[in-house]
Amino acid sequence: MDAVVKVFCVHTEPNFSLPWQRKRQYSSSSSGFIIGGRRVLTNAHSVEHHTQVKLKKRGSDTKYLATVLSIGTECDIAMLTVNDDEFWEGVSPLEFGDLPALQDAVTVVGYPIGGYTISVTSGVVSRIEILSYVHVSTELLGLQIDAAINSGNSGGPAFNDKGKCVGIAFQSLKHEDAENIGYVIPTPVIMHFTQDYEKNGAYTGFPIIGIEWQKMENPDLRLSVGMTHNQKGVRIRRVEPTAPESNVLKPSDVILSFDGVDIANDGTVPFRHGERIGFSYLVSQKYTGDDARVKVLRKSKTLEFKIKLNAHKRLIPAHIRGKPPSYYIVAGFVFSAVSVPYLCSEYGKDYEFDAPVKLMDKLLHAMAQSIDEQLVVVSQVLVADINIGYEELVNTQVIAFNGKPVKNLKNLANMVEACKEEYLKFDLDYDQIVVLQTKNAKAATSDILAMHCIPSAMSDDLKA
Numbered sequence: 001m002d003a004v005v006k007v008f009c010v011h012t013e014p015n016f017s018l019p020w021q022r023k024r025q026y027s028s029s030s031s032g033f034i035i036g037g038r039r040v041l042t043n044a045h046s047v048e049h050h051t052q053v054k055l056k057k058r059g060s061d062t063k064y065l066a067t068v069l070s071i072g073t074e075c076d077i078a079m080l081t082v083n084d085d086e087f088w089e090g091v092s093p094l095e096f097g098d099l100p101a102l103q104d105a106v107t108v109v110g111y112p113i114g115g116y117t118i119s120v121t122s123g124v125v126s127r128i129e130i131l132s133y134v135h136v137s138t139e140l141l142g143l144q145i146d147a148a149i150n151s152g153n154s155g156g157p158a159f160n161d162k163g164k165c166v167g168i169a170f171q172s173l174k175h176e177d178a179e180n181i182g183y184v185i186p187t188p189v190i191m192h193f194t195q196d197y198e199k200n201g202a203y204t205g206f207p208i209i210g211i212e213w214q215k216m217e218n219p220d221l222r223l224s225v226g227m228t229h230n231q232k233g234v235r236i237r238r239v240e241p242t243a244p245e246s247n248v249l250k251p252s253d254v255i256l257s258f259d260g261v262d263i264a265n266d267g268t269v270p271f272r273h274g275e276r277i278g279f280s281y282l283v284s285q286k287y288t289g290d291d292a293r294v295k296v297l298r299k300s301k302t303l304e305f306k307i308k309l310n311a312h313k314r315l316i317p318a319h320i321r322g323k324p325p326s327y328y329i330v331a332g333f334v335f336s337a338v339s340v341p342y343l344c345s346e347y348g349k350d351y352e353f354d355a356p357v358k359l360m361d362k363l364l365h366a367m368a369q370s371i372d373e374q375l376v377v378v379s380q381v382l383v384a385d386i387n388i389g390y391e392e393l394v395n396t397q398v399i400a401f402n403g404k405p406v407k408n409l410k411n412l413a414n415m416v417e418a419c420k421e422e423y424l425k426f427d428l429d430y431d432q433i434v435v436l437q438t439k440n441a442k443a444a445t446s447d448i449l450a451m452h453c454i455p456s457a458m459s460d461d462l463k464a
Helices: 187-200 219-224 280-284 340-347 357-365 409-417 438-451
Strands: 004-011 026-035 039-042 050-057 063-072 077-081 105-110 119-133 138-145 157-159 165-172 182-186 211-214 234-239 254-258 268-270 276-278 291-298 301-308 327-330 333-337 376-381 396-401 423-428 433-437
Touching: 004 039, 026 105, 063 187, 077 187, 105 138, 105 165, 105 182, 119 182, 119 276, 138 187, 138 280, 165 187, 182 187, 276 280, 327 409, 327 438, 333 409, 340 357, 357 396, 396 409, 423 438, 433 438
Parallel strands: none
Antiparallel strands: 004 026, 004 050, 026 039, 039 077, 050 063, 063 077, 105 119, 105 157, 119 138, 138 182, 157 165, 165 182, 211 234, 234 254, 254 291, 268 276, 291 301, 327 333, 333 376, 376 396, 396 423, 423 433
């Protein structure tokens, strides 16, 4: 337990609704633990948007300044280190154990709310499956346990009965029909994160196959695509245009196996004795840039391809990896690129219910056509004489500028800045248009910026 530390973090989050400024800073505490190589692991959400991180050992009265080495947003793991040699004295790093079996005893150690000293809760492993990681909605292997995981437990280790670490506590299920359901990031995911950092010097992410697929459980559906009675697999519905495998995989192909492991009609593969798991588990075990062999059925012919795996490029990203949000302002119109944190800022944590239907449709179903494509919206209109009549525009997508499609925010800013035509004409969603005289719009911008104390008409990343 001496390897378990308390993590103190001061966060300063970006303000996605007013992207030229940051929110008021706040403090949080969580848990972490020491591993080999003078490193400490905790949760990514525990140190997200950090301005200062400090660690305190059990039984110590000293807080040591920590440096964040890497943040794995998809797997919700962060790696820290401390430069002060005193911190590492007399502490043995934790050793990792194997993935536990169902009903194996686990003990979660950390510093949850309700007190200041170390806390121990125990339970058993009640489920092992692909889980949705709440932090960024990715799906990776996870353990469900019946030990209580409360606020502050995040980042603390889960031990097996031999005293070895089998996971990191990271979230719990808050539901009126559920009690004592906690979730733990298991060792395969932790080892992927640490080995990725050691191999590449940075976190590169978990790769995916850039497809949407359909189960093949209906016998008539299987017959229609030429599957024999002993063939099983899943049908490709759509292929991400930005994915490397888009060159070889096609819609209506049936994926029969991945790296030699046969895929069932429900999309699962064998996992230990008597268990099955979603085949995305096989993909998540790989690293970004790795090759994989995929066997497919196409027009009753079996084909095999070697594909290169890459991280997911979403049209509306789940996070922006700690960068400040981008914005561009002209004539009081604030243009922003949509991301999940942006939607949370505008509509709250229940943005799935409150955001406009068209934005949610893009979030759930739209695919980026190029690596640099963004969904650009008129976030709001800073009211001035120049934009009279347009004041009610809010979170409406920009489709084109002066007849040219808008690829991303930088593309829009460059086109507006370089415009020599008499009018600025923005084609928006719902067949709306905004027309402004170019000369007057650009002249009014500086006065509007001064009135709202905005330092620049565009974010620094758009100036590069």
